[in-house]
Amino acid sequence: MKREAMFYEQLKDKVHCYLCPHNCVIENGHIGKCNVRTHEDGKLYSLNYGEITSASLDPIEKKPLYYFKPGSYILSVGSYGCNFVCGFCQNYNISQQIAKSELVTKEELVDTILTTKDNIGIAFTYNEPSIWYEYVYDCAKLLKETSKESSVVIVTNGYISEEPLKMLLPYVDAMNIDLKSYSNRYYKELCGGSLQPVLKTIEIASKACHVEITTLLVSEENDSLEEVEEIAKFLSSIDKDIPLHLSRYFPRYKLMNSPTDLKFMRDAEITARRYLNRVMLGNV
Ligand code: SF4
Structure with missing residues (x-):
């Protein structure tokens, strides 16, 4: 709509x-x-206000959030569109094209959240929620006004301006933010974005809600221990307890590099643990 x-x-x-x-x-x-x-x-x-392409009741760990209401389930929804163009996108069929969707009003979504059994709230995920802003904002606000204890989760690339981010944060309980790399070249060439705004989002959000970070380690692109060290150092300068998910890459969409080396994944975990208390490997 x-x-x-x-x-x-x-x-x-x-x-x-x-x-x-x-x-x-x-x-x-x-x-x-x-x-x-x-x-x-x-x-x-x-153009995508209220347009939902995907909905599922997911374990919170799938977001991934390991330190926010562990063991719970959360209704997860996504739309279409993205402000990045990552060649390795797992959800390119909804992020890089206008996918088939169903219109769900904010009232209908909040009603579904509150009547879904064993559900702690809503996660905006699958495609990039920041460019679905008006709907995400309206639904998060209405949900919190209706049921304060319901949780709002955002799974994002962190590429959002400060003003809209700060306006949304009072209605957000937890975020998983991708920190795809510590290199501006990587953001520019592989994602069509830039690094600094993402770092800023992490700094601002981590003061306002629970934040976990995901870094996809892509073979031949950002599989360097020096870069993992820079990411871990940056996060530890904010808070040593920020959980970092180091995720293993597999060939997908346009990028056909080989899967990330398993020994490298373990070495990356050891490197990050020198700076951070909570480091997890994903997709291994
Ligand atoms: S500034 Fe960002 S959100 Fe706005 S139109 Fe451009 S890509 Fe979309």
Whole structure:
């Protein structure tokens, strides 16, 4: 469903979207880098408001969150679109194309959250929730106003501007944020983004809610112990207890490098543990 977007300004004959650090300046009739925000006659519209492509009751550990309500289940939903273009995306069929979806109003979603048995709340995940902002914000706010004890979880690449992030955080209990690399080159060439805004998101979010970090270690791209050390050092400078999930890469979508070496995964864990108290391996 189309809905007027938040976080944009009108320029002379264009609009400037500042929801994420791409800061797209969009001509009339054109669309932003995320493929879900379009300029029509001086207004910016979100195209995926309420559009759900995937829904599942998942173990919280699958987000992955290991230190937030362990053993619980959470209703998880996603839409379509992303502000990154990672060649190794696991969910490219919804992140890189407009997928088949079903419209669910915020009231319907909150009702489903509250009537689903053994469910602690809602996780916005699968595609990138930050570019689904208006719906995520409306639902998170309504859920917290209706049932304070329900949990709101965001699984994100962290590529969001400070203002919308700070506006959403009062309604968020936990986040898993990808820190895909500690190299700006990697972010630029493999993801179509940049490193600094993600570091900023981690700093801000970790002061406001429970945060865990995921780093996918991709063979021949970021499988270096020096880089793992830099990531662990950065996180420990915020809080030594931030959990870090080091995840093993497998060939996917456009990237066909071989799966990450298992010995490297173990060495990476040992390296990160020199700085952090909670380091887990995933996909091994
Ligand atoms: S949210 Fe989309 S339109 Fe807005 S700046 Fe980011 S990529 Fe561009």
